[in-house]
Amino acid sequence: MLSARFDRLKDGEDGWKMLVDAGVLAIPFDENYGGMGLGPQDAFPVLEALGERAIALPYLETVLLSGLLLQKAGGEHAGHWLPLIGSGNARLAAAWIDDEASPVTAIRTGDGWRLTGRKLLSVGAAEADAIIVMARYNDEIVTFIVPPAQIEMQSYPTIDGRTAADLQFDDLNASDSHRLEVDRLMWDEIVDIGTAAVISEAAAIMARLVNDTRDYCQQRKQFEAPIASFQAVQHRLVDMHIAARQAAAAANLAAGALSHDNDARIKAISAAKVATADAARFVGQNAVQLHGGMGMTEELAISALFKRLTIIENEFGSREDHLVHYMT
Numbered sequence: 498m499l500s501a502r503f504d505r506l507k508d509g510e511d512g513w514k515m516l517v518d519a520g521v522l523a524i525p526f527d528e529n530y531g532g533m534g535l536g537p538q539d540a541f542p543v544l545e546a547l548g549e550r551a552i553a554l555p556y557l558e559t560v561l562l563s564g565l566l567l568q569k570a571g572g573e574h575a576g577h578w579l580p581l582i583g584s585g586n587a588r589l590a591a592a593w594i595d596d597e598a599s600p601v602t603a604i605r606t607g608d609g610w611r612l613t614g615r616k617l618l619s620v621g622a623a624e625a626d627a628i629i630v631m632a633r634y635n636d637e638i639v640t641f642i643v644p645p646a647q648i649e650m651q652s653y654p655t656i657d658g659r660t661a662a663d664l665q666f667d668d669l670n671a672s673d674s675h676r677l678e679v680d681r682l683m684w685d686e687i688v689d690i691g692t693a694a695v696i697s698e699a700a701a702i703m704a705r706l707v708n709d710t711r712d713y714c715q716q717r718k719q720f721e722a723p724i725a726s727f728q729a730v731q732h733r734l735v736d737m738h739i740a741a742r743q744a745a746a747a748a749n750l751a752a753g754a755l756s757h758d759n760d761a762r763i764k765a766i767s768a769a770k771v772a773t774a775d776a777a778r779f780v781g782q783n784a785v786q787l788h789g790g791m792g793m794t795e796e797l798a799i800s801a802l803f804k805r806l807t808i809i810e811n812e813f814g815s816r817e818d819h820l821v822h823y824m825t
Contacts, residue, residue: 512554513585516543522560523583526568530579537561537690538752544694545701551801553658555588555621561694563589563629566640566687570677574642578627590625592616592664593684601666603632603639609672612641615665622662623652629677630664631684640679641671657805682759689766692813693751696766696773699809700748702802703741703776706784709799710737713788724787733787737780744776767819774816777806 516522524540526532533539543556564582567575567589581587594617595601601614612632622628628648630641647669652662711734714725724730747769754765781803788799795801810816 512552513588516554516556517585522556522585523579525560525565526579526583530568530575531583532579536755537565538693538697538755541694541697541748541752544698548698548805549701549705549802551658551798551805555590555624555659557691557694558590558621559588559625562591562687562691563627565690566591566629566679566683567642567677569683569687570640570679572678574677578642581626587626588621588624589627589629590619590622591629591631591687592619592622593631593688594618596663601630601632603634603641603671605634606670609670610639610641610676612643612666612669612671615663617663618661619650619664620655620659620661622648622650622664623660628664630666638679638681638684640677640684641675642677643669643671643675655808657808658801685759685763688813689762690755692766692770693748693755695809695812696744696751696769697748699773699777699806700741700744702806702809703737703744703780706780706799706802706806707734707737707741709797710734710784710787713791717789730787733783737783740776740779744773744780747772747776764823767814767822770814770819771816771823774810774819777810781806 521540521543523530523532524535524543525537528534540561547554547556559582564579567578578587578589582589596615596617599615601612601616604611604613612630614632616630619628622645625645627642628645630643632639632641649665649667650662652660655661711725714730714734715723717724725734751766751769754762754769757765784799785793785803788797791797791799793800814822
């Protein structure tokens, strides 16, 4: 039923309205916030459905990142924003990636806080109703929810059809009422949820790429025969299928690891991200190659799916980052 709805899904407001009609915006929220009380992994099929259809909507950023972070924080902000997110009347974005040359720091003032620095690659920030910002305070992490109008931002399109923004904080004043009770461990858990989510999305994208490439090879002819009849192409398709199945297994590993303790969760998700990055590059590149010139056009979904896989390969940490996490 979910897939049938999403077959009609479009980008933009119409697409978001269909997510509202499908009742999927409040899947992981507690019932006292108007949610379904399910786990974050129960929302992954939504990302899978969006991903395999190359539909760019900020479901991950609004629901699984910002929404779950607010739920962990609790308090008045959670009570205000979570019902709005669940009903489709608000979108939020999270900003946690620092510009290494100018990380966002918080300074305690007499009646509040002052934020200075720069955040990078906040997806959905330009369209958000509020932005959750991580800042450094001495050796600690402090978190604030800030109206976008107070932040200087430079937005830009990403290659996978989304919109990201770099955020500049020039002595932005924030009161204690803007602060969320969120520590570093909570942020780590939310980032792991996001990582597991895009791993599941990537597995769904790869499954579609394998199916679409197989079907195209049965139609495309050379020497008056479908190229799917050539042994070399058959071997390539089999290798793609194996890689996609490995990615699906990695997605199951990552989703299951969300219930583990901190160290076991981090290692399992990092291992899954490394396996997914390898599979994504192999499946994506071979799908484009076997489609020939058609694989780089916008006429087919192959190009958009390949671009999304390219983003996922480095989203929430690169292959090399996660390999280091796993080994240490």
